[in-house]
Amino acid sequence: MELAALSLEPGERLSGSELSTRFDRGMTGRGIEICYDDDDQRYLRLFSSDTGPYGDDVTGGEFTYVGEGRTGDQTLTGGNKFLARAKRHPLPIFFFHRESGEADWEYQGQVEVVDYACGPFEGDDRDVYRFVLRRRHETRERVDDEEAAADLAPAGRTETTRSRIIRNTTLAAELKARYSHTCQVCGERRRRGVHDGYAEAHHLKPLGRPHDGPDVKANLLVLCPDHHADFDYGMIAVDPETYTIAHAYERELDGASLSVREDHDLDAAFLDYHNRTIASF
Incomplete structure (x- = not known):
């Protein structure tokens, strides 16, 4: 699977097997999954469930996502480390959410990391990482007339060269x-x-x-x-x-x-x- 050829629209609901087929990779059961496509491009898959241990509120264009690690203080390793690194070194992050009572995962689009911090978890004697995530390509509510006119003009074109790793x-x-x-x-x-x-x-x-x-x-x-x-x-x-x-x-x-x-x-x-x-x- 190449990310450039991935067909996935926000709002789609996918079972675990459908996720595996679409990404050529099965689910690990982790909230943060580190993945690579056929070009060896790294990307992340994030999963949040209403029945999960942290009760992430994933409404709105910007929301908080609690990192991985259910026992003891969370550390900046594994998925937490890669998600934190994405603040300064962005990479594709696909976000999936599952509502209570549902078997399938809803794809809610790509997100980016705005910030993160580590602190006490409510009702528990341990520290967790909280990541502030923002949905990408949010629609602006207002576009002035000049921008609207520019949008109607033919788009400029430029020739680019894509470098990719050829796997054997x-x-x-x-x-x-x-x-x-x-x-x-x-x-x-x-x-x-x-x-x-x-x-x-x-x-x-x-x-x-x-x-x-x-x-x-x-x-x-x-x-x-x-x-x-x-x-x-x-x-x-x-x-x-x-x-x-x-x-x-x-x-x-x-x-x-x-x-x-x-x-x-x-x-x-x-x-x-x-x-x-x-x-x-």
Whole structure:
């Protein structure tokens, strides 16, 4: 999926499976999801529910959204870190809301981060991050005659050149098939149909700037959607020598071993890069 080709209109209601199909990525259950399109462009998906733990008021053009982390003081890591970074370095942020009693998510358009702060949470002895979000492309109530006339004039045109990363999709497909679409972290095999497995390819050293990682099998892992998201969030680190997994919160995986086939020449340097640059614990 390329963001430039994404067809999504505010007001659309989508089930979890429809969201997965539209974005080529399943839901992780987190409020803030870090995602990448086929051009390795990072974007965020935000989810807010009337039945959620924070009762976000998402009415109006500008509203407050409480960050992720349900126990203890919230920290500026994972999704909170990327959402905070978007204040100075904007990126596409897709906002979804689900009303009480509804199964589907309503897409409410893209939003931008105006500000954020950390402070006490009402009725709870802990600190949370509050993000002030503003809906993009808000309609102005008044447009003066001069602007209206300008809007009626033919739009100017300029020629631009778009730079994109060309992924070797055959390379990733071959590696997924080699692992039978089984996650190298948890050993689970998801399905996209009765007979077809589903897995995602993850670049330990991301292809886009400022990382500029290579699109080679030595830099790739085969993962289920959940643990792909955990790598993106920096919730997983892997010892480059022993392949021992360190997981920030999933105790059953903390200390387990990454599954690596003998014919998969995974480069320890890329694991080390991920640990030093992306892992956040």
